[in-house]
Amino acid sequence: MQTLFSSQWFPLTPDLRLDCWQSYWLMEQGSLTQSIQQVCQQNFHVRVLSHEWITTPNFACAALHTTPEESLLHRQVLLCDGDIPLVFACSLLPEAALQGAYAELRTLGSRPLGHWIFSEPVLKRHSMHYAAPPSSASLFTAIYPMLKQRATLVGRKTLFTGAAKPLLVSEFFLPSLRERTPSR
Secondary structure, three states: OHHHHOOOOEEOOOOOOOOHHHHHHHOOOOOHHHHHHHHOOOOEEEEEEEEEEEEOOHHHHHHHOOOOOOEEEEEEEEEEEOOEEEEEEEEEEEHHHOOHHHHHHHHOOOOOHHHHHHHOOOOEEEEEEEEOOEOOOHHHOOOHHHOOOOOEOOEEEEEEEOOOOOEEEEEEEOHHHHHHOOOO
8 A cells, every 4th residue: 555655656647658548547537437337348347355444554644634543444446347357446535534425435335436436526636646566566465366467557546635634546457458448
């Protein structure tokens, strides 16, 4: 998880020098979940890998406006087309933000977070950054056995503001998504 807060993240700009399919998904401005659903060849579903409360790590405090004593909901999921994982997503949601209308996020289960975020008009993208960590990075421990090949996994992280505390959502594009990417 520390990988989400490392210095290896860069501002997302239109002039990226990446494979076309990776740039396509990085630059997607709407709901990634909705875009993934549109390219699924079988049935879209969310496979929950973890959904647990953790104490805020020191390296996450500044970005999430929290203290080490505060709890975060740490959620890791795969967005899948049938049995094929296309996107690995990791979200950090401060407990203080999950009140009132946001309390529903505590029990999302296999419902996509993206649908919820993009239906909530007060939530706005504050910043987007991208990185290309190796698939062997500790962030990917939960999916490492599923990867058929070792690769660099390009992804983005977005800080959403509008709730009591920012919400951090990261999405990493798995190699299986390449063949489902529409051409521009």
